[in-house]
Amino acid sequence: xxxxxxxxDLPSPAFRNLPADTVAxxxxxxxxxxxxxxPLSVDSDLIDAVSTRMLAALGPEQSVLVLPxxxxxxxxxxxxxxxTLTLSAETLLSVLRDIGASISAAGVQRLVLFxxxxxxxxxxxxxxxxxxxxxxLIVVVCSLGGFTDWQAHYDADAYAQDIHAxxxxxxxxxxxxxxRVDMTQAQDFRPAMADWEKDFPQIGLGGKPANPGWxxxxxxxxxxxxxxxxxxxxxxxxxxxxxxxxxxxxxADFARxxxxxxxx
Numbered sequence: 001x002x003x004x005x006x007x008x009d010l011p012s013p014a015f016r017n018l019p020a021d022t023v024a025x026x027x028x029x030x031x032x033x034x035x036x037x038x039p040l041s042v043d044s045d046l047i048d049a050v051s052t053r054m055l056a057a058l059g060p061e062q063s064v065l066v067l068p069x070x071x072x073x074x075x076x077x078x079x080x081x082x083x084t085l086t087l088s089a090e091t092l093l094s095v096l097r098d099i100g101a102s103i104s105a106a107g108v109q110r111l112v113l114f115x116x117x118x119x120x121x122x123x124x125x126x127x128x129x130x131x132x133x134x135x136x137l138i139v140v141v142c143s144l145g146g147f148t149d150w151q152a153h154y155d156a157d158a159y160a161q162d163i164h165a166x167x168x169x170x171x172x173x174x175x176x177x178x179x180r181v182d183m184t185q186a187q188d189f190r191p192a193m194a195d196w197e198k199d200f201p202q203i204g205l206g207g208k209p210a211n212p213g214w215x216x217x218x219x220x221x222x223x224x225x226x227x228x229x230x231x232x233x234x235x236x237x238x239x240x241x242x243x244x245x246x247x248x249x250x251x252a253d254f255a256r257x258x259x260x261x262x263x264x
Contacts, residue, residue: 004058007065015106021255022063023110024103026096027051028124029071030117033081033216035165035224037185039177040083042169044071046240047116049176050144053244054251064251065108070095073120078216081223089123096127097134104135110254114247115143118163138258147250149242153235158227160206161191164216166226168239175236183231191225192218 003010003018029044039045051066058064075086087095096113103111111131113124121143128139150159150168162168166189173181193204203210216223 002061002063004055004062004064005066007067010065015108018065018107019063021110022065022108023112023251023255024065024067024108025051025054025112025114025251026067026099027069028073028113028115028117028120029069030073030075030119031071031083031085032075032078032117033084033223034169035185035187035189035222035228037182037187037224037228038165038170038173039180040085041071041177041180042165042173043116044069045177045180046169046172047114047144049172049240050147050243050247051114053241054247057245057248059248059252062248062252062255067099067103073117074123075117075119077119077214078223080215080217092120092123093127093130096124097130100127100131100135100137100139104131104137109136109138110257111137111139112251112254113139113141115141118143132260136260138260140254140257142247142250144243147243147246148239149246150239152238152242161194162226163191163205164219164226165189165224166228167230167235168226170226170228170231171233171236172239173236174231174233175240178233183229186228186231187222187224188227188229189220189222189224191220193225 027047029047031040034042072085074092075084078084124141128141131137131139219225
C-alpha cells in the first residue's frame, strides 16, 4: 500500500505501517527581498507550487510525504533589504538536524532536501552528510531549478545571470500569484557579474572556478538579477509544470537508491 500527500495530514498511527521505500520531502523556501516588484514569499511560493505539481504527477506505486515548508531559512545575504527574515547558518543547521532526527524516529529512511533558495545550498550539503552519519539516513540535496526545462525559453548565458527576481522567477510568480507582482517596477536588473567577465573571467557564480562571498547589494543595488521585464506567465507555467513532472520522476528513482555501505 502506498502513501502520497502531506506529512502533517496523517494521524500518528499511520507512521507505524509506512512502506519501506517512503520518501520524505523537506521544502526549503525563504522570506526575503526579491527586488522592488516581487513579494518576500517568492522562494516559498515557488517551491510549494512545484511540490503540488509533483504530487499530481506521481505514479501509483510511489510513496511520498511532503513535510511542512521551512519559510524562514538562511537569507543573511539579503538582510540589508527591509523585510528579509533570516536564520543564522548555525540555527538552520540545528533545525535540519532536529527535523532529520524526527524523520528517522518515524521510521522513514529517505529524505530529500528540496531547496528553493540558493543561499541555503552549501549548508544543505553539510546537513545531508551529518544526517547520513548520525542517523544512517539516505539524504539528497536538490533544487527547484535543477528540474526545470529552462532551455525551452532561455539561452544558457542569459539564464546563468538570471539568478534572483529576474525573468524566470518573475514569470513563475505571474503564473501562480499574478496579484503579488508589480510589473510597473520590473526592470532589466543587470547583475554585477555580467561585468566581471572581461577582467575576471574565472570569478563568478555558478560554474566559475572561483566564487566570491557576496551580499545581494554587491550584485545589484536593487537586490535583483535578471531581466524581469521579459517575464510572462506562459514561461512561468512551463517552468513550474516541467519541474513538477521531472521531480516526480526523480523521486521514483530515489526510492530505489541506497548508497550506504559498511565501514572499511
